[in-house]
Amino acid sequence: MKEIRSKTVVLSVDDIDTDQIIPARFLKVTTRLGLGEHLFADWPERPPAGGEILVAGKNFGCGSSREHAVWSLMDFGFRAIVSSSIADIFRNNALKNGLIPVVVDEETHRRLLARPGAEVTIDLEKQTIDGVHFDIDPFARYRLLQGIDELQFLLDQVPEDAECRCPR
Amino acid sequence: MSTSPRTLFDKVWDAHVIRPETPDTPAVLFIDLHLIHEVTSPQAFDVLRERGLRVRSPDRCMATMDHSTPTTPGLVFTDPIAEAQVRKLEENCKEFGIQLYGLDSDRRGIVHVIGPELGLTRPGRTIVCGDSHTSTHGAFGALAFGIGTTEVSHVLATQCLLQRKAKNFAIRVEGQLQPGVTAKDLILAIIAKIGVDGGTGHVLEYMGPAVRALSMEERMTVCNMSIEAGARAGMIAPDDRPDLQSDEGATFDREETLDASKLEPMITYGTNPGAAIPVRDAVPQADEYMALEAGKPLLGRPVDVVFIGSCTNSRISDLRAAAKLIEGRKVSARTLVVPGSQQVKRQAEAEGLNKIFQEAGAEWREPGCSMCIAMNGDQLKPGQYSVSTSNRNFKGRQGAGGRTILASPLTAAASAVSGKVSDPREILS
Numbered sequence: 374m375k376e377i378r379s380k381t382v383v384l385s386v387d388d389i390d391t392d393q394i395i396p397a398r399f400l401k402v403t404t405r406l407g408l409g410e411h412l413f414a415d416w417p418e419r420p421p422a423g424g425e426i427l428v429a430g431k432n433f434g435c436g437s438s439r440e441h442a443v444w445s446l447m448d449f450g451f452r453a454i455v456s457s458s459i460a461d462i463f464r465n466n467a468l469k470n471g472l473i474p475v476v477v478d479e480e481t482h483r484r485l486l487a488r489p490g491a492e493v494t495i496d497l498e499k500q501t502i503d504g505v506h507f508d509i510d511p512f513a514r515y516r517l518l519q520g521i522d523e524l525q526f527l528l529d530q531v532p533e534d535a536e537c538r539c540p541r
Numbered sequence: 542m543s544t545s546p547r548t549l550f551d552k553v554w555d556a557h558v559i560r561p562e563t564p565d566t567p568a569v570l571f572i573d574l575h576l577i578h579e580v581t582s583p584q585a586f587d588v589l590r591e592r593g594l595r596v597r598s599p600d601r602c603m604a605t606m607d608h609s610t611p612t613t614p615g616l617v618f619t620d621p622i623a624e625a626q627v628r629k630l631e632e633n634c635k636e637f638g639i640q641l642y643g644l645d646s647d648r649r650g651i652v653h654v655i656g657p658e659l660g661l662t663r664p665g666r667t668i669v670c671g672d673s674h675t676s677t678h679g680a681f682g683a684l685a686f687g688i689g690t691t692e693v694s695h696v697l698a699t700q701c702l703l704q705r706k707a708k709n710f711a712i713r714v715e716g717q718l719q720p721g722v723t724a725k726d727l728i729l730a731i732i733a734k735i736g737v738d739g740g741t742g743h744v745l746e747y748m749g750p751a752v753r754a755l756s757m758e759e760r761m762t763v764c765n766m767s768i769e770a771g772a773r774a775g776m777i778a779p780d781d782r783p784d785l786q787s788d789e790g791a792t793f794d795r796e797e798t799l800d801a802s803k804l805e806p807m808i809t810y811g812t813n814p815g816a817a818i819p820v821r822d823a824v825p826q827a828d829e830y831m832a833l834e835a836g837k838p839l840l841g842r843p844v845d846v847v848f849i850g851s852c853t854n855s856r857i858s859d860l861r862a863a864a865k866l867i868e869g870r871k872v873s874a875r876t877l878v879v880p881g882s883q884q885v886k887r888q889a890e891a892e893g894l895n896k897i898f899q900e901a902g903a904e905w906r907e908p909g910c911s912m913c914i915a916m917n918g919d920q921l922k923p924g925q926y927s928v929s930t931s932n933r934n935f936k937g938r939q940g941a942g943g944r945t946i947l948a949s950p951l952t953a954a955a956s957a958v959s960g961k962v963s964d965p966r967e968i969l970s
Contacts, residue, residue, distance in 0.1 A: 440689035
């Protein structure tokens, strides 16, 4: 979990939404498994298999909150998504599953987009991609590095009598 | 608690923090209401089952089925996988003690339509659902947002969520909407202006005289599509809650202003909700998937299907608006009218709206998400154009190869009558 070293797969498309990643007709499943074969199912060309790092255009993962998009990417073999921006809900879903969202500056993004198939190293502990720093939520990073179960963490955090003093 | 001026979002957030956010850890946020539907919940219930956990507060949950349910009379499933998913929700709700508005319920409907109908959506509440259009409930001054299935399991088990606080973004709308220009056109114009990632990391608050003039259903339409601008949530301060207003001098991280008086009916031409133009304008750039050339107006283009429905525009006021325009006329395209809930359906039938639609040649359906997401058999064939009152025009959203043009109920109704992309103001005047 600390390091991912792989050749990149590049999708030079901006605003890839989760309907593209996994079309709605595949959401009727009641498990998380087996969605990799439906990744980008309706695109004329599906991404090549073998790479663990997907480099995509800006605003990756926008649209629907379907976590199936993350499951599909991971089942296909991806362990990290690299872009200059990643949509909120998708990013949260990715972190929940250990798919690393790597948000880089535009120059680094351009460089990576221009080199499909390049060998790239992502170091979660150092927060670097080929030596370039990336930001990631500190709690998610800690959790992933330590193998902490988030649900257990939350269960331990919530007092028995938790209620809010909210306006009625 | 801070004494400096706070925004509406700040106030609702602060009132729900169980454990404060630190640099190393997110806040623990209490969730007043957890809405559940059949698509994003099965794996979450499995987690609880696997770990021997109960649902912490079943009385704070409400479940319904809407995405993969048939809209044909009799609600007969033609897809065994969809049916299995719906049955799974029935089993899960029974096992975990959660109130379900199921297939035989007279209150069932699209989750974001029935929440308010049932009085569960209330000002100042935190509301989540495994569905990005949860932002709809922000119309009531609630902090309402979509979550993923893993987070659904967290909320089921603890009634709380780990969350980092988003930033504040004020959208001020001056002036007033002109005849024929609706709340749907307003939100399409806002998204066109700030972009599909303009709101990322922010909670939008819609304010100003044009927003204050909106009815509750219109406010729901606006807040519904906040997610299409990438926002965490969208909120509108309730009219009669002095405690749920943004304070004078409250700081917003971003602000944008629009003049509603200048807005026109909007349509999308591309394959994301931000690719929208006034209905009479020329398409600014060619789109291969939509088979549209730059420089030509969409107005007058023949359409194959018109869909009036979805959590964006399927409430009684939407149906009344569409019916008024369609009354006494016939449709020239296949038209599906899908009320947002059994309650809306009953109301519409009491007002004779169903007869208006049916006499015009449109199909009057049972409630559900239907062709917005096309999971239940209601879908476009490859290459077909639809004018749709829903919220997403992504490639294949309404069926592989389907071409979606998003619009208001008025624009959709006008387009149904003419069989072409139309400006509703021509019929209204």
